Amino acid sequence: MTRTIGPAVVGIVLLSVWLGAALIVAAVVAPAAFDVLPTRTLAGALVGRVLPVLFWSGIVIGFLVLWLGWRVPSPTARTGAALVLIVSSLVAQLVIAPRIERVRAEIGGPLEALDPSSPLRQAFGRLHGMSVACLGAGGLAALLILVLLVRFTTRSST
Secondary structure, eight states: OOTTHHHHHHHHHHHHHHHHHHHHIIIIIHHHHHHHSSOHHHHHHHHHHHHHHHHHHHHHHHHHHHHHHTTSSOOHHHHHHHHHHHHHHHIIIIIIHHHHHHHHHHHOSOGGGSOTTOHHHHHHHHHHHHHHHHHHHHHHHHHHHHHHHHHHHHHHHO
8 A cells, every 4th residue: 555545545434434423323313313212302412412423523534634635646625625524513513512502401491392483493493404504514525525535546556
């Protein structure tokens, strides 16, 4: 394995693990929690405990991909996508998540007990949508980097 392929392979593994975890959380864990647990409040609490792990690891992996990327040629798109992964994870974890917690505290009970026109319920819905958008942006960025790294390693190994 050459010096440039090694970092690319490490990036592929890290991004594959993160992207797989993000997909499992979004497609399996969250829907299952809301289907199986007795209240939406408990399901939200469960997902709320899982997402920080995903967002913090997205930040770390994004920085690792940036650092490893300096050893792989033509880093422009990969660097931009890594920055999207980092920023979207940072915003979700450090901006949106605390606001969601503040809204939950203001609600003081189950979200579903509020009228759909309640300003608090609407604020929660907007914040939830923003969090989902951040996870989606991070996922798309990770997928883009993954494709670029796989293409690079395939060309380099032939």
